Amino acid sequence: MYLSNYFLPVLKxxxxxxxxxxxxxxxxxxxxxQSSAGIYSWLPMGFKIMKKIENIVRQEQDKIGAxxxxxxxxxxxxxWKESGRYNDYGEEMLRIKDRQGxxxxxxxxxxxxxxxxFRSSIKSYKSLPQMLYHIQLKFRDEVRPRFGxxxxxxxxxxxxxxxxxxxEDALLSYNKMFLAYLKTFNRLGISAIPMAAxxxxxxxxxxxxxxxxxxxxxxxxxxxxxxxxxxxxxxxxTKESLKNMRLDYEKYYAVTDxxxxxxxxxxxxxxxNRLITKGIEVGHIFYFGDKYSKPLKGSxxxxxxxxxxxxxxxxxxxxxxxxxxxxxxxxxxxxxKWPLSVxxxxxxxxxMINKNDNTNMIKAKKIYDxxxxxxxxxxxxxxxxxxxxxxKKFNLIGVPYQVILGKKSEGDLLEFQETYKxxxxxxxxxxxxxxxxEKNLI
Ligand code: 5CA
Numbered sequence: 001m002y003l004s005n006y007f008l009p010v011l012k013x014x015x016x017x018x019x020x021x022x023x024x025x026x027x028x029x030x031x032x033x034q035s036s037a038g039i040y041s042w043l044p045m046g047f048k049i050m051k052k053i054e055n056i057v058r059q060e061q062d063k064i065g066a067x068x069x070x071x072x073x074x075x076x077x078x079x080w081k082e083s084g085r086y087n088d089y090g091e092e093m094l095r096i097k098d099r100q101g102x103x104x105x106x107x108x109x110x111x112x113x114x115x116x117x118f119r120s121s122i123k124s125y126k127s128l129p130q131m132l133y134h135i136q137l138k139f140r141d142e143v144r145p146r147f148g149x150x151x152x153x154x155x156x157x158x159x160x161x162x163x164x165x166x167x168e169d170a171l172l173s174y175n176k177m178f179l180a181y182l183k184t185f186n187r188l189g190i191s192a193i194p195m196a197a198x199x200x201x202x203x204x205x206x207x208x209x210x211x212x213x214x215x216x217x218x219x220x221x222x223x224x225x226x227x228x229x230x231x232x233x234x235x236x237x238t239k240e241s242l243k244n245m246r247l248d249y250e251k252y253y254a255v256t257d258x259x260x261x262x263x264x265x266x267x268x269x270x271x272x273n274r275l276i277t278k279g280i281e282v283g284h285i286f287y288f289g290d291k292y293s294k295p296l297k298g299s300x301x302x303x304x305x306x307x308x309x310x311x312x313x314x315x316x317x318x319x320x321x322x323x324x325x326x327x328x329x330x331x332x333x334x335x336x337k338w339p340l341s342v343x344x345x346x347x348x349x350x351x352m353i354n355k356n357d358n359t360n361m362i363k364a365k366k367i368y369d370x371x372x373x374x375x376x377x378x379x380x381x382x383x384x385x386x387x388x389x390x391x392k393k394f395n396l397i398g399v400p401y402q403v404i405l406g407k408k409s410e411g412d413l414l415e416f417q418e419t420y421k422x423x424x425x426x427x428x429x430x431x432x433x434x435x436x437x438e439k440n441l442i
Pocket of ligand 1: 109158160283284314318
């Protein structure tokens, strides 16, 4: 991509309406545009990053055997009346009437609709377990939408639903999701900690929020620091291994506000290991047994013909919120560095332009073609801005690698910068090797 052709409406200054850095940056570099309060359009670069996040989320869901489907955004009020949540959900739910006067709504979540799909198709215990998910827009008429896409009204969520025969099987599904979440966030370059949480309007009695540390987060968290040292590598998708993983995580105290209790915290966590800070909830998983399957008649027949209500859980990830959350975690000293797994481009070429001499531009185009040949996603800043403005702009955009064609690039040795590191002089061959090696690790 050549920058002059790219739809990237970068602003000169920080927009005054934004209070937190992710909101400022997203508006500043033209990732999003507000269309009305809490509702945003995603412009090409913001959308590209969100799609990359979505794909990683999808791959990790597929790996644990969840199957993707797509449910609509608009739902009928009928099923919500069946579950009893139509009234309970209150003003957060956007209610609409169609031309026949039928009550409809813009889905804030999908427990009812997915149970209805399940009950009309699955009749026998032999078809269990099942895990279904979709990645779809949701609408919640939040009282105070704020911080850009972090707490907005229309947002993209991955929501998965599990259907099992027994509590024991359902916990296995829950634990699989728990592992898939840790792996997903790891690939996104952030460390999200599972914390015991309240279930709110979704219901049930077992729930974890996945929270990443950030000063601007809305959740206050209390944790034993040692939980950050755990890694997922040794856990497999077997019953025993997944059970051990949950036990390992649950060894360490980690809760949000709702579950916090000073006495427990002080009793369970030694003084040096106590961490009290703020975080952003990027995922939330729930186990609620037959809360929806019972009223909505989501049951299967056993071998002897007897019917049992299936045991369900639901599992959300805030896909659009993650874009902002990654910025909150990675944006430092006015410099953004996207993890390569979700970066809008792998590398930027920034040539110094001299009016009377187009040598740098010719060189830049050659490098561009060579990178493209190697399947490296590259952006070339072909504008006539001066080199320091180009560098400043790309420091905000957050592409993790830059080739600067200025005074320090000589012949075949190019000035190469990895964000936050000293610049080096490298050959194009070595630069390609560095990027491809890192891409292979993702
Ligand atoms: N049905 C369940 C799980 S599928 C559910 O809706 N859970 S949730 O309410 O916790 O939402 C899941 C995730 O969506 C949250 O962890 C959060 O990351 C994201 N989310 C929730 N509300 C908003 C919002 N107003 N703006 C942006 N993201 C949101």
